[in-house]
Amino acid sequence: MRKIFSLILVFLLAFPITACGQNRAGETGTAGGIETIPATDTIEAVQETGTAPDDTGSEPVAEEETIAKAEFDFERRTVMLNSGYEMPVNGLGTYSLHGDECINAVKSALLNGVRLIDTASAYGNEEEIGQAVRKAINEGIIQREDIFVATKIYPGSEMENPVQSIQACLDRLDIGYVDLMLLHHPDPNDVEAYKAMEQFVEEGKIRSIGLPDWYVEELTEFLPQVDTVPAVVQNEIHPYYQESDVIPFIQDLGIVVQGWYPLGGRGHTGDLLGDSVITEIAVAHGVSSAQVILRWNLQKGVVVIPGSSNPDHIRKNTEVYHFSLTEDEMARIGALDRGEKHDWY
C-alpha cells in the first residue's frame, strides 16, 4: 500500500493542478483524494537513508520509501503540498498588524496578486483578516478558492483545549474553511492538539496542517507519534540565520519549508537590508535589498511571508520573479550566515 501512496504522491507532485487551493490534487469531482504517507514511515525513510533521495553519494532508496521533495512552480508561483493542495510561495505576514492597518494591508496584498495570508490566534487579527477576505470576495476581487489563509493556535490554554481553540479560529476568520492550521510552537500538549487538527481535516474544515518552530530534534521525536506528515514547517530563516542543516532535513521529509522573519524581523531589518553584500547584488539586478532576500529564499525552496503595512513594500515584495540570482550570488549570501536568531522560538 505504501508503494501505491508514494507513486500517487510522486505523480501528483509532478503535475500541479490549475487552480490554487481550488481542487485537491487527485480529486475528480467525487470524494476521491490522495492519501498521505504516514508520518512514522516518512521519518523512518529519512533515517534509513540518512539523506535525501536525490542527494549524490547515497544508495538508491527503495521505491516504496521514496519521498517526493516538493518543487516550486515559478510560473504559477505555487508549490504542491503533500496534502494535495497548492500553496502560493510568496505571501503576506500579518504579525503586529491590527484594525484598519491590517485590513488595508490585506487588501493591498490581494490587489497586488498575493494569495497567501499568514495569521495566528496570538496576533489578535483573525477577525480583520476574515473581514478583508470576505470583502474582497464580495467585491469580486477574488473567489474563496483563490486565496490561501493560514492560522495557528498557541501553546498553553489553547493547546490544552485544541478543539475549542481551532473552532474559535474558524469562527473568528469566518471564511468557511482554513487552508493551513499550525501549532504555533512545541508544547506539552502538541500531540493531542495535532490530532485535533487531523480531525478537523477529516471534517473538511481545515485543508492542511503544519508546525512552526520544529527543528530536527523536535520533528524526529514528534512525527512517529502522529498519522499525518505536516504539509508545512514554518521556521525563522533569513541570511543571518539560515538553518542550512534544518531546511534540507525538512524538505527531505516531503514537507514544505516556510520562512518567518524573512527580512530579519521588525527591529532587525536595517542591518540586513543595508548589508553590503545584499545591496551590491541588489544594485546589480536593479532591485531592492528586500527583493534580493526574498528571491534568495525562493531559490532555496523556502516560502516567504514578509510582513508589511506599506502598500509600496507589499507590491515590491511580489516583484521577485523577473530576475534570478546566480550561483555565485547565492553563495555570497550563503556566506553571510551568523547563526543569529532574532527570536527565542
Ligand SMILES: NC(=O)c1ccc[n+]([C@@H]2O[C@H](COP(=O)([O-])OP(=O)(O)OC[C@H]3O[C@@H](n4cnc5c(N)ncnc54)[C@H](OP(=O)(O)O)[C@@H]3O)[C@@H](O)[C@H]2O)c1
Ligand atoms: N511562526 C512563528 O513563530 C512566527 C514568528 C514570527 C513571525 N511569523 C510570521 O512571519 C511574518 C514575517 O515576520 P515579520 O513581519 O515579523 O518580519 P519581516 O517580514 O522579516 O520584516 C517585517 C519588517 O520589514 C519591513 N518591510 C517589509 N517589506 C519591506 C520592503 N520591501 N522594504 C523594506 N522594508 C520592508 C516592514 O516594514 P513596513 O511595514 O514598513 O513595510 C517590517 O518592519 C509575520 O508577519 C508572521 O506572519 C511567524
